[in-house]
Amino acid sequence: MSRLATLIDGKKLANELNEQTKQAVEALSAKGVQPGLAVIIVGEDPASQLYVRNKHRKAAQLGIHSVVKQLPADITQAELLAVVRQLNSDSSIHGILVQSPLPEPLDEHEVTRTISPEKDVDGFHPLNVGLLYTNMKLQYPVACTPKGIMTMLAAYDVPLSGKHAVVVGRSNIVGRPMTALLMQADATVTIANRHTENLKSLTRQADILVVATGVAHLIKAADVKPGATVIDVGMDRDENGKLTGDVDFEAVSQVAGKITPVPGGVGPMTIATLMQQTVELAKWSETSGS
Numbered sequence: 271m272s273r274l275a276t277l278i279d280g281k282k283l284a285n286e287l288n289e290q291t292k293q294a295v296e297a298l299s300a301k302g303v304q305p306g307l308a309v310i311i312v313g314e315d316p317a318s319q320l321y322v323r324n325k326h327r328k329a330a331q332l333g334i335h336s337v338v339k340q341l342p343a344d345i346t347q348a349e350l351l352a353v354v355r356q357l358n359s360d361s362s363i364h365g366i367l368v369q370s371p372l373p374e375p376l377d378e379h380e381v382t383r384t385i386s387p388e389k390d391v392d393g394f395h396p397l398n399v400g401l402l403y404t405n406m407k408l409q410y411p412v413a414c415t416p417k418g419i420m421t422m423l424a425a426y427d428v429p430l431s432g433k434h435a436v437v438v439g440r441s442n443i444v445g446r447p448m449t450a451l452l453m454q455a456d457a458t459v460t461i462a463n464r465h466t467e468n469l470k471s472l473t474r475q476a477d478i479l480v481v482a483t484g485v486a487h488l489i490k491a492a493d494v495k496p497g498a499t500v501i502d503v504g505m506d507r508d509e510n511g512k513l514t515g516d517v518d519f520e521a522v523s524q525v526a527g528k529i530t531p532v533p534g535g536v537g538p539m540t541i542a543t544l545m546q547q548t549v550e551l552a553k554w555s556e557t558s559g560s
């Protein structure tokens with residue numbers, strides 16, 4: 271018996287979230303605060319430039335003040351940090367994002383630590399990561415991809431409390447913060463990585479399976495529990511150069527209960543969440559008086 275899973279439509283949810291963000295921008299702007307986002311991109315990598323252009327376009331559509339700092343690949347670490355510090359002290363900017371990855375030999379971790387935690391729209395600063403892991407009841411930014419995934423799970427009424435969530439991948443931008451958010455939602459969380467033995471025996475136990483490995487079509491139908499919710503964070507290229515995910519979508523959607531597509535799943539929600547969080551940072555900067 272084959273069953274066709276419910277599609278978790280990231281594009282549609284992103285459009286809805288962007289509509290809310292647009293209204294929030296209007297409300298804030300009416301009070302004299304236009305949310306501002308600065309994106310720093312170093313070097314000429316075409317994929318990174320495309321992402322940054324997309325973010326810039328979306329921000330402009332929503333009425334967010336958007337600044338793109340295109341810096342040369344041979345910039346020094348000290349020069350890059352100076353740009354970050356200048357944006358830290360620019361009151362028209364509420365969110366700062368440094369597009370990852372940075373070219374060698376730049377030190378991305380030091381750049382992340384230099385962004386003011388109050389403007390860390392990616393939620394990558396160790397202070398914000400610490401707040402997330404200690405489950406502090408405060409307002410702080412959270413990595414946009416996992417935060418967007420939580421919005422998707424809520425919109426599709428996926429139960430988390432008491433459920434087994436398996437996260438494949440432990441990166442700072444997806445796997446680790448995803449784990450913290452799922453724990454906050456009272457899921458039982460297993461974190462796997464490329465060294466995990468018997469990976470597929472774990473993924474088969476997942477009620478919620480989040481895959482962020484960068485290995486195209488790693489997850490097949492036999493690796494998924496019938497009825498499970500499958501979230502594909504992959505952005506891989508197939509043999510024809512087409513964007514595809516870490517999940518074999520055609521086969522797995524016959525087994526899963528709910529599933530995200532690539533494209534049109536997690537990607538658009540990441541950008542929409544980035545915009546949402548830019549507005550939140552602008553709001554918080556008002557209430558904290560800083």
Ligand SMILES: Nc1nc(=O)c2c([nH]1)NC[C@@H]1CN(c3ccc(C(=O)N[C@@H](CCC(=O)O)C(=O)O)cc3)C=[N+]21
Pocket residue numbers: 321367368369370371392414505513532533534535536537538540541
């Ligand atoms: N500091 C930093 N923060 C990031 O959030 C960050 C980053 N660096 N570096 C790169 C990754 C990647 N990322 C994506 C966002 C949206 C789509 C997206 O919208 N994808 C569309 C399709 C785009 C296409 O067709 O290529 C989709 O999945 O439907 C993809 C990838 C954010 N990243």
